[in-house]
Amino acid sequence: MIKFGEKNYELKYNLKRIEMIEAQTSLPTMAQIKTTSGYFGITDLKSYLTYGLKEEGTDVFLMPVKAQELADEMIIEVGYTQLCSEVLTALERDCPFFFLGA
Numbered sequence: 001m002i003k004f005g006e007k008n009y010e011l012k013y014n015l016k017r018i019e020m021i022e023a024q025t026s027l028p029t030m031a032q033i034k035t036t037s038g039y040f041g042i043t044d045l046k047s048y049l050t051y052g053l054k055e056e057g058t059d060v061f062l063m064p065v066k067a068q069e070l071a072d073e074m075i076i077e078v079g080y081t082q083l084c085s086e087v088l089t090a091l092e093r094d095c096p097f098f099f100l101g102a
Helices: 015-025 029-036 040-052 064-077 082-096
Strands: 002-004 007-011 052-053
Touching: 002 064, 007 040, 007 082, 015 029, 029 082, 040 052, 040 064, 040 082, 052 064, 052 082, 064 082
Parallel strands: none
Antiparallel strands: 002 007, 007 052
16 A cells, blocks of 8 residues: 555555556566566556556556656655555556466
């Protein structure tokens, strides 16, 4: 969970969301995690936030334009390292297929 402003947000990923992120970053998710040890570039971190953000307790992803605005602000206020950690935790939870046999 990411507390930001007056709201709580969570990151959720599924196969479709990963495809959207990979189209934006031009890198496979696992290749990026291995190459960067989970410390994504700012642009890529913003993609993971933009396509994974939901308000806590809802089933609807935020609209990309709104999510991208929040991502910019979150990186500054919540912190880069914390957000990278949140992305990795959510990927491990929601996309276990990446980590099978690892």
